[in-house]
Amino acid sequence: MFNILKRPPPSKGTRNETGKNTPDASGELLNQFKKTHQNLFDNKSFSTRPKPTDAFGAPMKFQYASGDSPLDGYTIMRGVGIGGFGEVYFAESDSGKEVALKRIQKNMDVEMRGVRHCLNLRHPNLVAIYDIRFDKDQQGWIVMEFIEGESLRETLDGFPNGMPSDRALPLFAQICAGVTYLHDQGIVHRDLKPANIFIDSSFAKIGDYGLSKYISASRRGGQTESVGTFHYMAPEIGKGEYGKEIDVYSLGIILFEMLTGNVPFDGESTQEIILKHLTADPDLRDVPEPFANIIQRALAKNPTLRFRDARELLSALGYDLDVTGLASKRMSTQPNASVERASSSTHAATPRPVYVNASGEVADADPEYSSVERREDVTAPQKTGYWYRFEKLLLLSWEQHQALLAKEPIGKAVIYAKKDLLDRLQALSKSGRDIAYVCIIIVALVNASWLVPLALPMLAVYLGWYVTWFVFGNEPIPASISHTQRNGQKPARAVPKLRPAVGLQETVHYETKEADSRTPSTGVGAKSSQPVAYVKPSTSKESWRRWQDTQRANLRTRGFWTSLHATTRSITFSGFIASTLAIVAGVLAYSHPAFRENINVAAVAWLAIMTTASSWAILTLSRRWEMRDEDSIAFRFVLMVAGLILGTLSYQLSEYLLVPWADIMSSSPIDVSLDDKQLSQRWRGFYDEAGFPLLAGHMAYFATLFWAVRWWRQSDILRRKRFSILTILWSVLVAALIQGIFYFPTPWCFILAGTTSFVVQLASPWIDSTRIPETNLS
């Protein structure tokens, strides 16, 4: 039933890297969400991506045709759309009144009760509900105002890069005015999204209020929910909290989408989207101030940190409600004051939200609702303390760690040295660089036997130092910590106090003349969007991904023979390289004094064959996978199975070649400090008495190695670099780590991982992103 949810989060393609680090911690919230909304997951055909141009979900099958009159007094003209709660028709009454008829399928009492509650609401920014009627079959119909125009969804589809703010803002203000009216009536919409908002003669009108609040209580399987719902759902909905703040959150997402053309939290699966809602920070770099600030606050994970209701949000945007309840641009020269005024007056005047529960009773569903406490939350001082800092450190993203490392003295030195080395390498010619790389890798491989055992303890010591340095030091916690709120904690930085309309007047320019004269000369700065401070903007990374996506799509169109050719060519090539490399490595190993006496042809042959076999397995699989979107879990699994087979091969090969592991080990310059006896006892059946791997040991080592390294990335035709030394080092490092779990004779296990990585990279075809002019890498 929860197929979608069972899939662990794909670790790839996280445009926002922060999302993937915390699956465990968010798991609980996710489960809660799942429980509350299991009905939403029932439908297998549920699409998580908003389809362009499709507000209602295709294909549209309408029960009634033009000319039918299922409801006395109304003749259907045409079907308009199919929403979450039933078909919507354009109809005319006998006297000529044009209406929209929404047929409530299965006639659910709860839904009807919800609509009845909203039947007499009246606001220009709400789709008016005229009546509720029942046909001969006791089917419920809602008679509504017919909206000639399109939905905001369709409008937004016409602006893939976002609407100009002078067009978006008046529209958005109208939406806020409508929501404010609902909030003032004590109603939470719960399902605000562009598909529910209509634009009729430049009026924004909100629809489906009164229905949506029952989504959690009454969703039925099989009935397609309007697509894209999850993109606008606040994180706390998972906990069953339905305060006004969830509407504020949805409004924040809508504003973001109006200004940028994209929703802030998107993903391949429902779960990915929900995870991002729970953990990720919106990327506000493309959003001009002051909207970035406003959206950031509206999208705070902690509902208490958001605007309390739509009115407060509206106020922050520099709008007020006039006596008729319509949004009007504020003319005040002191916007800050008015925000305060508006919020304080709201506080006094706004009634607590009222919920009508499934049995129709009015219930106070939110006993903890207290605006006073919320105020304190915002201004609460930042927590400190060692444990707190330690927790924060664990939650940092890689980018943030990098930022920290650049400040830590030892890390700084290493980074500097690395940069220096890279600069020197860059100064070399291309072939010179390649030779240098090859030399480095060979030297590294040959010395791996002592380098790795030395490096690992050093790394561990450094890690300890790094943690101590941060926890007990005074280094400020890097900004933009995305995971802080997941446990309901306060974010590291308090949401900055809003300075709304000051910047606004510089940004939007449709004020009256009077306003213009006040506007500073920077008023034209409207279009120069000011990026918000953000830790390490990774534009190149994103454009790289975009490039990868386009190219990947191209790959899919490649013919069978072309891809087969690519596969065979790289396989043949890899065979050559592997043999050469193994021989070179073997000879070099021989030159090392410690190995000299024990150069073993059998081991070199074993290395050559295993490298070849491993790289073939990786190459074949990768050629198949490069056309697909990355599915890390599945790929790893298949690789692991391949590893098991290779392990078997390795064992048979060592038996057949009579590789004298014992001699090799005894002569190893570094005596690996594993107690043989302990090994054979701990891993019964994996190692023999002397501690040398048996069949199971081989299989375990290879399976783990193949599972742990994302080999397909090294072979990906769209990898960033043709050949990366770091990738090889990484493979070797992982091999060394695995060696700590499933012991395997050193240094051959490192050499094998290194050579395989080397061969795979060298033999895999590669598309140079810099040489394809038509792609946009800017």
Next chain:
Amino acid sequence: MLSSFSRRIVPPKPDRMMHKPKILWIDGVGGFAMCDASEISLGQSFPSNEVDLAIRGDLSRRAAIFRRSGDGHWIQPFQSVSIRGAQIERATLLADGDLLDFGNRLLLRYKRPTKLSGTGRLEIASQHRWQTSLSGALLLGESCILGSDPSSHVHCPNWGAKIVLFRHQDDWMVRVLSSSPVFIGNNPEPIGAPFPIPLGQRVHGDDFSMTLATR
């Protein structure tokens, strides 16, 4: 060509009543007046006014006539109408994207998505409505294309199918280019070859449905 049209009001010909526009209701897309007569009159909507296209707006009883010719549609104004900022007095050939301004109030936009067909589409660009809310009026030439292609006369975003309506003698035929079967009304037999467009019966396939209705 230009001189052949009179500036004076042309009395409606009797046979035009036979060609009173019908409305094509396309589910999920909109409603379109199908104007296939050689002359289409446009005017204000009120009960006794027998114009082909009626608009709820402040314009003359008979504001203009649209005439079909081999190279598109001409507008013959009977009230103040300007196109591209210039007041027009005599019959003018409509070009794609023309904005017709009726007395500084009503704005109509003329779209001709493809040069290959004489068919054009009229849409209201001001805050007015057609009598019976429509998405637009189709001034039909010899053929009319409905589909997801933006160059279609009627843009139906979610369709996989493409429908071509074409004039055949005095009738309009439907050719559906679709991989799935097409049905008429409740008839369970799918229909293959081009068929005359049925009046008042739903034509439907896998991802589309539409009905041609009299007003």
